Amino acid sequence: MAGCISFTATRDRCFRFSFSNAGLKSATTDLGQGTIMHCWAPKAHKDSRPNLVLLHGFGANAMWQWNDFLPQLTRRFNVYVPDLLFFGDSHTTRPDRTEAFQAQCVAALLQVQGVRTSSVVGISYGGFVAYSLAAQFPERVEKVVLCCAGVCFEEKDLDEGLFQVKSVDEAAEILLPQTPEKLRQLLRLAFVKPSKVTPTCFLTDYINVMCTENVQERKELIEALYKDRKLSNLPRITQPTLIIWGEKDMVFPIELAHRLKRHLGENAELVVIKNAGHAVNVEKANDMYKHIRSFLIDSTAPTVQKNHSNDRHVD
Numbered sequence: 001m002a003g004c005i006s007f008t009a010t011r012d013r014c015f016r017f018s019f020s021n022a023g024l025k026s027a028t029t030d031l032g033q034g035t036i037m038h039c040w041a042p043k044a045h046k047d048s049r050p051n052l053v054l055l056h057g058f059g060a061n062a063m064w065q066w067n068d069f070l071p072q073l074t075r076r077f078n079v080y081v082p083d084l085l086f087f088g089d090s091h092t093t094r095p096d097r098t099e100a101f102q103a104q105c106v107a108a109l110l111q112v113q114g115v116r117t118s119s120v121v122g123i124s125y126g127g128f129v130a131y132s133l134a135a136q137f138p139e140r141v142e143k144v145v146l147c148c149a150g151v152c153f154e155e156k157d158l159d160e161g162l163f164q165v166k167s168v169d170e171a172a173e174i175l176l177p178q179t180p181e182k183l184r185q186l187l188r189l190a191f192v193k194p195s196k197v198t199p200t201c202f203l204t205d206y207i208n209v210m211c212t213e214n215v216q217e218r219k220e221l222i223e224a225l226y227k228d229r230k231l232s233n234l235p236r237i238t239q240p241t242l243i244i245w246g247e248k249d250m251v252f253p254i255e256l257a258h259r260l261k262r263h264l265g266e267n268a269e270l271v272v273i274k275n276a277g278h279a280v281n282v283e284k285a286n287d288m289y290k291h292i293r294s295f296l297i298d299s300t301a302p303t304v305q306k307n308h309s310n311d312r313h314v315d
Contacts (some may be wrong), residue, residue, distance in 0.1 A: 007202055008209040014064035022070040024079065024130075028285060029112050034093030038110045039082040040165065042074075050142075051115050052077035052296070053133075057124030057148075057162070058218070059177045060210045061088035065123055068285045080118070082109055084129060084215040086221065095223040103132035107140065119296055121145040123281055124251070128225065134237040139161075143214030144241045145292055148278050152259040154159070155229045164250055165187060168226050172219045177211055180204055189250045190279040241268040242295040244288060246276035269295070 016026070024040040031037055039072040040062065044275040052073060053240040056062040062081045073079050083090040084102055092105070098110020106129060110118065119142045122130030157163065165171045177183035241264055243258035254272065267270040271291050276284045 002161060006205050006209060008206045012061075012209070014062065015067050017083070018067055019063055019070065022074045022079075023118065024070070024074070024081065024286075027113075028089060029109055030076070031105060031108050031112070035085070035105060036089070036091055038089035039080055039104055039109055039113070041080050041113055042078045042311060045078050045114070049076065049078050050296075051118035052079050053110065053115075053118050053120040053130075054079065054081045055106070055120065055122040055126030055130050056081075056084065056087065057122075057126050058222075063088075065126075065281060069289055070157055072289055072293070077116075080110065080113065080115065082106055084126065086217040091214070091217075097220040099128040099225065100136065102129045102221075103136055106133055106166070107137050110140075117142055119143040119145070121147070121148055123227075124149055124278065125221070127151060133240050134241075135235045138238055141268045143296060144237060144239050145244065145295060146241065147244045147288065148246055148249050148252055148280055150256040151234065152231055152256050152263055153229065153252065154231055155226055158226070162253060162255065168223055171226075172222050174210070175222060176215055176218055177207060178215070181208070183207060183211075190277055191283060192246075192248050192275055192277045195196055199307045231259070231263065236264060236267075238267065240295075243268055243270045244280065244289065244291055245270070245272050245279055246280040246283070247272050247274045248276065249278045249280075251278040 019040050023043050025043045026038070027041050028036060028038045034288070054062070054066045054069070056065040057064065062083050066081050070079065072165070072280045085092050085105060094101070117140050120130045120133055122145070128151050130144055130146060131149065134144045153162070158167065159205040163171070165174065174182055174186050176190065177186050180200045183203045183206065243257055243260055245254055247254060257270055257272065261268055271285050273280055273287050280288055
């Protein structure tokens with residue numbers, strides 16, 4: 001794409017304008033010990049509003065995954081949208097790659113921002129971090145929303161064929177695509193109806209702009225998720241929790257949603273969104289926002305079909 005306008009870079013600049021227009025400012029914080037965290041934070045914090053933290057998953061930076069939600073959420077909350085370590089402008093020289101360390105860095109960032117308590121919403125990998133944040137800092141997290149976050153999976157699930165991939169290395173090759181074909185494979189896994197006509201030049205441009213930095217570090221984040229993971233080691237968070245899942249998720253199959261609901265018991269509610277895959281925040285952004293709003297704000301839930309296990313299946 002040398003000599004051409006980068007569609008990806010242009011879109012990234014548009015997202016920056018959108019975040020600023022929604023009342024957020026870009027802020028970089030030195031947490032010490034070689035750790036830098038970038039976050040979009042309110043230009044003017046309003047004490048009358050509750051605080052909300054949005055945590056992104058693998059892929060591009062936080063702006064790409066949360067842009068569609070900002071106009072509604074910033075009218076109701078003081079919204080904080082950090083880039084997790086090794087995404088966007090956040091990085092560390094420390095060797096820890098666990099979601100627990102990511103959560104500790106988010107907690108430290110929020111403390112610097114003066115945020116004492118907040119609710120937290122996490123998509124996919126961001127859901128792992130959100131869960132750990134709630135477990136480690138229960139007094140600082142009020143409510144939790146987990147979107148397609150397979151925190152209940154176990155290392156043995158790989159060998160038993162629960163996932164589309166057979167190894168951590170194969171998962172990393174797809175989640176960190178370095179070729180157009182791998183990016184197409186990721187899109188096929190993430191979306192129910194992925195575009196079939198995306199030109200290779202656009203895919204290559206996206207990879208060059210978004211997928212070539214911190215590749216080794218991001219791979220280590222994936223490896224840390226899988227290593228020795230057992231459900232018996234997963235703490236039960238005590239905050240009210242909403243679990244949102246795409247019915248046709250092929251990255252984290254829906255079995256993991258029901259497993260998480262069983263793990264948390266009556267403290268959690270599960271919403272299954274039909275005709276949605278792993279990228280439910282893109283495919284069904286309006287539905288996802290309505291359930292987040294209902295859980296965090298509204299006193300009455302929308303009319304949906306319910307069964308005895310407190311699950312919702314939503315068209």
